[in-house]
Amino acid sequence: MAAGLRAASIIVSLRGPDGSQVENREWSASSIDLLAAAAPWRTFRWYRSQRHYSGTYWSTTMRDHVIYESRLELARLLFADFDPSVRRVVAQPFLLKAEVDGAVRKHIPDYLLVTDEGPVVVDVKPLHRLSKPEVAFTFGWTREAVEARGWKYEVWSEQPTAELENVRFLSGYRRDWLFDRGLVDELRGADLNGVSLRRAAASLPGRPEEQVRSAVYHLLDANSTPIDYGRRRLLDYTGLLPHDRWLEICRRTGTPPGTGRRERIARSQLFQRLSGLPAESAPDDLGGLDSAEFRATSLRFTALQTPELVHALHQEALTFLASHHIHDEPMTWQPPATLLAGLSLPGSDPAHVDLPRLHQLVRERQHPVQHAAQVLGTTVEAVRHALDEHPAPAPPLTKSTARATGRIRQQARQAIPAERFTRLYLDEHRSLQQIATLTGFSRRVLTDLAKEYGIPLREGPKDYKRRDTVERAWLIEQYVHRRRTLPDLAREAGMSTANMARWAKTHDVPLRPRGGSSHSQVLRAIDQASRAPSILRPALGGQGASERLSRFAAASAYPSLGAAASGLGLNTFTLVAQINRVERELGGPLLVRAERGRPMTLTPLGKKVLKAIRKMQDNTMP
Structure with missing residues (x-):
């Protein structure tokens, strides 16, 4: 409770x-x-020139x-008398006194x-007076x-004039003791759903038409609606339209979510439609739903709702009812318009409004x-009713405006409905990139759209031609053992390099780093290794293998590796590293390194390797 009270x-x-x-009882x-x-x-x-018309009802x-x-x-x-949940009405019921701010x-x-x-x-007060400080202060405490x-x-x-006029019109037919109960029961048992008032009167030919017509008006009392408002007003509305659902609805409908006020307006209006209570009675942490400014903003929000947003909020309301185990009631109800066909009712007719x-x-x-x-x-009431029944479509957007307001997704949804997306992606096996090229929307937008439609995205390669499946054994043989490049394999398989890379990822084949040996070099090395003596093949698997073997053969004629490096024009460290690698690959030492007073000599394995190198060099000479 506020500190002032x-x-x-x-x-x-x-x-x-x-x-x-x-008097003066404790409240x-x-x-x-x-x-x-x-x-x-x-x-x-009553007195002359009084400003208000008072009376009894x-x-x-x-x-x-x-x-x-x-x-x-x-x-x-009138509205209280029309409400079946109201059991008693007391006018001017009591005088409330309190100490507020010391007075x-x-x-x-x-x-x-x-x-x-x-x-x-x-408390009843005209809308234009709610913003007056003295009124707001009194109503506040x-x-x-x-x-x-x-x-x-x-x-x-003030309530919508059309609604008030209908309630006032029907109030004259609410006194049940004035009607023949037998006639009312006959009408309740008749199948009159959707028929006009004239046909309803004709359905009971044994009854006077005036009595039938009046009894039908009597049945239009709120007790005859298909909605149990008494049950609805007992619901907990704190979970109506959560923040994340509002953001999701805005995302799907292309509606700017705003900074909080639009969300509160939408929630309060859903509350009013579901409960039949005023919108300002909706649970709201910030309060102020009954302020004149908030009501004016609500009126503008209602006018600017698009059909997509209205439909989404309607579905959200039905979901809320279902969460409270209410499945047999519509969101809202009003008497069928055909029931009153041919009657001259008070007020402007919304049907005559030029909708475009x-x-x-x-x-x-x-x-x-x-x-x-x-x-x-x-x-104003006729306009509001017309917009409730026929919301204004969203104006067309330019490409830049659509991107700035987050409307790209909505445009994608309109251009690619779920049926078309399913046909392109699942039936025709097109990739997201192909669909993006076809429709002009990015893959990011298409991915989000697929999630929204509940269409599972394929895992692994995005190769949507079934005949182009890449087998793991073939990929390992060609890419790992034969060391062919991904572009070369992709051209052979009829797909993109990125697609082949995704197949490699699917089959857990590690990709070589950039800067490796070229395709031609690898092919030459493989061909040379296949024709070389078997003793040399372990050393012919890597890049520069032939050069290392040739340098070993040339260095074997020198008394030391230092002298060989000098004579061959090589760096000593480079030559030593290359010969060490050849020894590792062939499984043993090839040279007995020089010592003081003793030159470098070949080991038995070294002699066999040197002989095989000479033979291979002779076979490769033209």
């Missing part, structure tokens, strides 16, 4: 049913039964008259509703006092709904 100071005063006053100790039985604390009077819920002080309060009273404050709420979900304290008891607090403002022109207008101004209503000569 002292909880212990909150007291309540009320009038009993007999008119007696009960937290006053039971709901006591408050629900109270008479209005403040009554009204016969409530079906209360089976009695309930007072209201303004037409806006009457509108809230005693007083306030009389407009209504107390006793509902299936618990008490709801309601009242909300804290009410919610401290675990009750709900609601600030109610409307979609153009809502993307032109800062306040699109008001601007569109003014240009089209209709009401």
